[in-house]
Amino acid sequence: MHVNQQSSALSPLELKVQTFFELSEDLCCILGSDGAFKALNSVWTDCLGWQPEELRSQTWLALVDPQDTPSSQTALKSCINQKRYPLQNRYRHKDGTYHRCQWRFSATPDGDIYAIGKLATASPALETQVKLYHQALEATTCGITIADLHKPDYPIIYCNRAFEQITGYSQAEVLGQNCRFLQTPDTDPVAVEQIRICLREGISCKVILKNQRKDGSIFWNELSISPVRSPQGSITHYIGVQTDITHRQLVEATLQKSNEALAMRVETRTTALRKLNQRLLTELVGRKRAEAALQESEARLRAIFERATIGICRLDLRGQILESNPVMQQMLGYSEEALQFREFTDFVHPDDARTERTIYEDLADAEIERYERELQLFRSDGKGLWAHLTVSLVKDDGGEPSFAIAMIKDITERRTAESALRLTRSMLDGAAVAAFLVSADGRILYVNETAALSLGYRRSELLRLRIHDIAPDFQPEVWAEHWGMLKEFGSLCLDSQHQTKEEKIIPVELTENYLLFQGQEYVCIFALDITEHQRAEAEARRALLREQELNDLRSRFITTISHQYRAPLTAIHSSAEGLGQYGHQWPVEKRELHVRRIQVAVNQMTQLLDDVLTLGAIESGKIPFQPILINLGEFCQQLCEELKGDRELQRSQPENEAYPYPVLPPIRFTQAGDPTAVIDRHLLRHILANLLTNALKYSPLGEEVHFHLACEEEFAIFTIQDSGLGIPEADQPHIFELFHRGSNVGSLPGTGLGLSIVKKAIELHSGEIELISQVGVGTTAIATLPKC
Numbered sequence: 059m060h061v062n063q064q065s066s067a068l069s070p071l072e073l074k075v076q077t078f079f080e081l082s083e084d085l086c087c088i089l090g091s092d093g094a095f096k097a098l099n100s101v102w103t104d105c106l107g108w109q110p111e112e113l114r115s116q117t118w119l120a121l122v123d124p125q126d127t128p129s130s131q132t133a134l135k136s137c138i139n140q141k142r143y144p145l146q147n148r149y150r151h152k153d154g155t156y157h158r159c160q161w162r163f164s165a166t167p168d169g170d171i172y173a174i175g176k177l178a179t180a181s182p183a184l185e186t187q188v189k190l191y192h193q194a195l196e197a198t199t200c201g202i203t204i205a206d207l208h209k210p211d212y213p214i215i216y217c218n219r220a221f222e223q224i225t226g227y228s229q230a231e232v233l234g235q236n237c238r239f240l241q242t243p244d245t246d247p248v249a250v251e252q253i254r255i256c257l258r259e260g261i262s263c264k265v266i267l268k269n270q271r272k273d274g275s276i277f278w279n280e281l282s283i284s285p286v287r288s289p290q291g292s293i294t295h296y297i298g299v300q301t302d303i304t305h306r307q308l309v310e311a312t313l314q315k316s317n318e319a320l321a322m323r324v325e326t327r328t329t330a331l332r333k334l335n336q337r338l339l340t341e342l343v344g345r346k347r348a349e350a351a352l353q354e355s356e357a358r359l360r361a362i363f364e365r366a367t368i369g370i371c372r373l374d375l376r377g378q379i380l381e382s383n384p385v386m387q388q389m390l391g392y393s394e395e396a397l398q399f400r401e402f403t404d405f406v407h408p409d410d411a412r413t414e415r416t417i418y419e420d421l422a423d424a425e426i427e428r429y430e431r432e433l434q435l436f437r438s439d440g441k442g443l444w445a446h447l448t449v450s451l452v453k454d455d456g457g458e459p460s461f462a463i464a465m466i467k468d469i470t471e472r473r474t475a476e477s478a479l480r481l482t483r484s485m486l487d488g489a490a491v492a493a494f495l496v497s498a499d500g501r502i503l504y505v506n507e508t509a510a511l512s513l514g515y516r517r518s519e520l521l522r523l524r525i526h527d528i529a530p531d532f533q534p535e536v537w538a539e540h541w542g543m544l545k546e547f548g549s550l551c552l553d554s555q556h557q558t559k560e561e562k563i564i565p566v567e568l569t570e571n572y573l574l575f576q577g578q579e580y581v582c583i584f585a586l587d588i589t590e591h592q593r594a595e596a597e598a599r600r601a602l603l604r605e606q607e608l609n610d611l612r613s614r615f616i617t618t619i620s621h622q623y624r625a626p627l628t629a630i631h632s633s634a635e636g637l638g639q640y641g642h643q644w645p646v647e648k649r650e651l652h653v654r655r656i657q658v659a660v661n662q663m664t665q666l667l668d669d670v671l672t673l674g675a676i677e678s679g680k681i682p683f684q685p686i687l688i689n690l691g692e693f694c695q696q697l698c699e700e701l702k703g704d705r706e707l708q709r710s711q712p713e714n715e716a717y718p719y720p721v722l723p724p725i726r727f728t729q730a731g732d733p734t735a736v737i738d739r740h741l742l743r744h745i746l747a748n749l750l751t752n753a754l755k756y757s758p759l760g761e762e763v764h765f766h767l768a769c770e771e772e773f774a775i776f777t778i779q780d781s782g783l784g785i786p787e788a789d790q791p792h793i794f795e796l797f798h799r800g801s802n803v804g805s806l807p808g809t810g811l812g813l814s815i816v817k818k819a820i821e822l823h824s825g826e827i828e829l830i831s832q833v834g835v836g837t838t839a840i841a842t843l844p845k846c
């Protein structure tokens with residue numbers, strides 16, 4: 059019956075439909091597109107107690123059990139979309155109870171929905187049971203889904219609340235879909251294939267799938283699917299049970315990891331244990347061997363103890379002798395019993411005993427493990443002996459000090475030898491003469507401090523050298539020969555030379571003694587530096603020579619002076635005599651001539667005396683060297699002037715035929731360069747006056763004398779050139795010697811001292827003089843003096 063329409067207003071077709079509508083035993087109704095009742099048949103009243111008027115303002119959904127509303131809503135919507143799904147829900151009776159109904163829907167093009175419902179005929183008990191199952195399904199924490207196998211693509215027709223919670227999708231979103239929408243691109247394809255096979259073969263399976271929730275998050279789904287069969291045995295549905303095992307997976311993964319770690323640890327531990335076991339086994343074997351070796355070594359040690367050539371004793375931690383070996387007993391002169399339990403320090407010199415005790419205490423406290431020293435021990439007969447003592451601490455297995463072993467070596471002989479050696483050495487070390495001990499192959503084995511000092515080496519350096527390094531006379535081949543002589547004669551004394559580190563050669567007097575000591579050959583060399591001695595000798599020789607020279611000179615001097623004086627004296631004598639006897643008869647000219655001769659002779663003697671005095675003064679240093687700043691040009695010019703007007707010089711010219719130049723030649727003076735210089739004026743006068751006088755004296759008539767002064771930066775060079783007699787070649791090397799005169803000077807007066815004076819005066823200035831001369835051509839004297 060139409061909810062708000064009278065049957066009289068219906069068309070014939072509608073009437074026919076209404077008839078079917080009314081005839082139906084099912085709940086039939088027509089709903090508007092909003093789900094409101096438009097028409098319903100009388101079954102609604104019969105089965106559910108509702109009058110059509112009562113439902114006029116109601117919607118079909120309003121009477122659905124709220125729990126079933128979503129699925130009912132979905133079913134309605136689906137049918138609007140031309141998808142038809144059967145629906146089962148609980149529908150409200152007018153009395154408020156709910157009845158299970160199965161619905162089918164169909165939508166008409168005008169938007170109406172035709173719904174046919176069938177009340178489930180289940181018994182109330184069954185109903186209750188179904189309800190219970192449903193509640194159980196809804197209450198379970200596992201997701202439960204049912205897929206319809208009769209429909210294409212096996213859509214889900216049911217899912218419980220837990221499924222909604224696990225996946226985040228609502229029932230409405232899920233129903234009608236295949237569950238694969240939960241899968242992700244990396245869901246295990248093997249597991250998916252397994253499901254496919256199960257579905258194909260109609261069997262159950264359990265797989266673990268990686269699925270995705272609605273919010274995109276991933277969860278691990280343990281899915282069990284099992285078939286539901288119809289009473290006829292055909293599979294109608296599949297039930298899926300989904301369990302979110304994400305947490306379990308995590309725990310399992312963690313567990314897996316820790317299992318792996320544990321397995322690893324177990325493995326490591328097992329390996330370690332295996333190794334330990336192996337080691338223990340090896341140790342066991344080793345220990346057994348060691349025990350055997352220990353027994354053997356104990357026996358050996360005992361034998362060593364008994365037969366050792368040094369004294370050995372065992373001491374307790376207080377220093378008491380526990381046992382001693384025969385050598386020890388012999389050394390100290392006591393029996394074994396007499397030594398036992400005596401303190402070791404009883405045998406030590408009182409000076410050493412206290413130190414010994416302190417060291418021993420340190421040993422017993424395990425602060426040191428071993429010590430050794432040399433000390434004096436006392437024998438039973440009161441005699442002392444020098445011993446080298448070594449004490450070693452022995453610990454027990456627990457590392458605690460147990461006892462000590464003392465080993466004593468008698469070193470009396472060595473100590474005695476050593477002290478003798480020390481004595482000898484200190485003697486040698488302190489000796490003022492250089493001492494060396496040299497091996498047969500020339501190695502220097504010992505040197506004393508004097509040797510090191512005199513050679514400028516350190517002692518350690520010398521010990522690395524060979525004899526030829528310091529004695530150039532003893533090169534290896536010479537040394538070998540020398541060694542043969544040493545062996546033959548036992549000792550040698552010779553003069554030689556040593557070379558210092560700075561390669562200075564010093565003369566030495568060597569005393570060498572051949573030694574044969576303990577089968578080894580040595581030579582002990584004492585070297586005396588004779589530099590001073592030689593110098594003194596040379597000095598003495600020189601002094602002797604000089605004395606001889608002086609003697610020579612003196613006699614030559616006396617001879618020459620006497621000779622030089624004789625001529626003027628004779629002249630004076632004869633002229634004076636002539637004047638005395640015949641002067642009154644001689645004409646004036648003749649008298650004057652003789653008077654002049656006397657004057658010339660006196661002048662000569664005076665000159666000679668002057669020269670001798672000047673020379674003596676220069677030689678004895680009485681003429682002091684006093685350089686002052688002078689103008690050399692002016693000085694030379696003035697000197698020339700003086701010489702030109704020197705009447706004495708003029709007068710000194712003899713007037714006999716032997717001398718062909720009665721007139722003095724002129725001096726031509728020239729100069730160049732800066733003439734200022736620091737020179738001793740007095741000495742310079744001697745030099746130049748001498749040289750110029752000579753040039754004037756030996757120059758031919760009219761031939762001028764060239765006098766040139768060349769002033770360079772550092773030197774003043776005086777060149778005096780004449781065209782006089784010249785000096786014969788044979789005389790030239792001796793021309794500066796005292797009293798030497800050219801062999802061609804004839805009767806020209808002169809002392810033979812002038813050039814000696816020149817030479818000495820030049821030397822005082824650190825200058826030089828050179829004479830270039832040729833007989834008949836002339837002489838050039840070049841005197842070079844430093845300007846300051």
Ligand SMILES: Cc1cc2nc3c(=O)[nH]c(=O)nc-3n(C[C@H](O)[C@H](O)[C@H](O)COP(=O)(O)O)c2cc1C
Pocket residue numbers: 203204205212236237238239240241250253254257267269279281283296297298299300
């Ligand atoms: C009852 C049932 C429940 C299922 N539940 C899930 C599920 O929760 N997650 C999932 O990934 N697949 C689930 N599947 C499997 C897929 O629906 C589908 O059968 C599988 O992907 C293999 O088929 P295909 O090759 O057509 O995808 C379920 C299948 C059935 C029958």
